[in-house]
Amino acid sequence: xxxxxxxxxxxxxxxxxxxxxxxxxxxxxxxxxxxxxxxxxxxxxxxxxxxxxxxxxxxxxxxxxxxxxxxxxxxxxxxxxxxxxxxxxxxxxxxxxxxxxxxxxxxxxxxxxxxxxxxxxxxxxxxxxxxxxxxxxxxxxxxxxxxxxxxxxxxxxxxxxxxxxxxxxxxxxxxxxxxxxxxxxxxxxxxxxxxxxxxxxxxxxxxxxxxxxxxxxxxxxxxxxxxxxxxxxxxxxxxxxxxxxxxxxxxxxxxxxxxxxxxxxxxxxxxxxxxxxxxxxxxxxxxxxxxxxxxxxxxxxxxxxxxxxxxxxxxxxxxxxxxxxxxxxxxxxxxxxxxxxxxxxxxxxxxxxxxxxxxx
Numbered sequence: 001x002x003x004x005x006x007x008x009x010x011x012x013x014x015x016x017x018x019x020x021x022x023x024x025x026x027x028x029x030x031x032x033x034x035x036x037x038x039x040x041x042x043x044x045x046x047x048x049x050x051x052x053x054x055x056x057x058x059x060x061x062x063x064x065x066x067x068x069x070x071x072x073x074x075x076x077x078x079x080x081x082x083x084x085x086x087x088x089x090x091x092x093x094x095x096x097x098x099x100x101x102x103x104x105x106x107x108x109x110x111x112x113x114x115x116x117x118x119x120x121x122x123x124x125x126x127x128x129x130x131x132x133x134x135x136x137x138x139x140x141x142x143x144x145x146x147x148x149x150x151x152x153x154x155x156x157x158x159x160x161x162x163x164x165x166x167x168x169x170x171x172x173x174x175x176x177x178x179x180x181x182x183x184x185x186x187x188x189x190x191x192x193x194x195x196x197x198x199x200x201x202x203x204x205x206x207x208x209x210x211x212x213x214x215x216x217x218x219x220x221x222x223x224x225x226x227x228x229x230x231x232x233x234x235x236x237x238x239x240x241x242x243x244x245x246x247x248x249x250x251x252x253x254x255x256x257x258x259x260x261x262x263x264x265x266x267x268x269x270x271x272x273x274x275x276x277x278x279x280x281x282x283x284x285x286x287x288x289x290x291x292x293x294x295x296x297x298x299x300x301x302x303x304x305x306x307x308x309x310x311x312x313x314x315x316x317x318x319x320x321x322x323x324x325x326x327x328x329x330x331x332x333x334x335x336x337x338x339x340x341x342x343x344x345x346x347x348x349x350x351x352x353x354x355x356x357x358x359x360x
Contacts, residue, residue, distance in 0.1 A: 048083035051279030058285025080121030128156025156181025164194035184229035
C-alpha cells in the first residue's frame with residue numbers, strides 16, 4: 001500500500017551560515033502554508049557536508065605534538081558519525097614524506113590518516129582541488145590507494161581522464177546517490193588535469209558536466225555536484241561559479257556544494273535546489289582571521305531524490321586547529337547582510353550575545 005507523507009519543512013529561501021540557527025533547530029519556512037507531498041517508501045538518507053580538510057603543515061604539527069592521529073577529529077567525530085553519508089573536500093595529498101614547512105603551499109599528510117578519516121565518519125570525498133596533485137601523479141595514486149583501503153569513496157580524481165570524471169556512487173537505504181566533482185582550471189596548473197594516460201583531477205567543463213549529471217539521473221541517482229572554484233577569501237561567488245552551479249541544476253543535479261575560497265560564501269535556492277558556493281574551512285591551520293576559522297556544516301535529509309529537511313551549523317576552528325561545532329552561531333557583518341538579502345528571520349539578542357562569547 002502506498003503511503004504519502006506531507007513534508008512541511010522545505011524552505012523556499014535559505015541563508016548562508018555563520019549566523020543561522022542553533023544546531024538542532026529546524027529552519028523556519030518562509031511560507032508556512034507550503035507543503036510538498038513525497039512518496040514515503042524509503043527511509044530518508046541523512047547527509048553531512050563540510051568544507052576544506054587539510055591535514056598537513058600546522059595541523060600535522062599538532063598531531064605530532066600530541067602523538068595522536070585522531071587529534072583533528074576529536075571534537076566533531078561523534079557528530080559526524082550520525083550521518084549516513086559524510087562528505088568533505090580533502091585538500092592535501094596522503095603520501096609518505098617528511099613534514100611540510102609551516103609556510104609551504106604544497107600539502108602532504110600522513111597516509112595513516114586515511115583510516116582515521118573513515119573512523120570519523122567520512123565515506124565520500126572530493127579530490128578535485130589544487131592540493132591533491134601537489135606531489136604529482138605518484139602522490140595522487142598513493143592517496144587514492146590508501147582511501148580505497150580505508151573504505152572511502154571519492155570523485156574528481158583518477159588514474160586517467162575517464163576515471164577522474166566518473167561519479168562516486170553510493171547506495172544507502174535503498175537510494176542511489178552520485179557525486180560528481182570538478183576542479184576549476186583557473187586555480188591550478190594545466191598538468192593537474194587528468195589525461196588519457198595521466199593521473200590527475202577532473203577539470204570544470206559545462207558541457208561534459210551536464211552530460212554526466214543527466215547520465216547519473218537516468219540511473220535514478222540523487223546527484224550532488226562538487227566544485228572547487230572561486231576567489232580565495234572572498235565572501236561572494238563569482239560569475240563562473242554561479243554559471244557552473246546553475247548549469248548543474250539545469251541538468252538535474254539535486255545539490256551543489258562548493259569549496260576553495262576558505263571562507264563561507266553566498267548561498268541560494270535556484271529552481272528549488274540548494275547551492276552553497278563555499279562551505280569555508282573545516283580542518284585547516286589558517287588561524288590569522290576570523291573568516292578563515294569559520295566554516296559551515298550542512299545536514300540534509302533526502303528521500304525520493306528530494307531534500308526534505310536542512311540544518312546549518314557553524315564550525316569554529318580552535319587555536320589547536322580542531323573544528324568545533326558552535327552551540328550558537330557567530331556574528332559577522334557579511335552574514336547579517338546575507339540574512340537581510342535572503343529575508344531570513346532576525347537572530348534574537350540572547351543568541352547574538354551567546355555567539356559573541358564563543359568566538360575565542
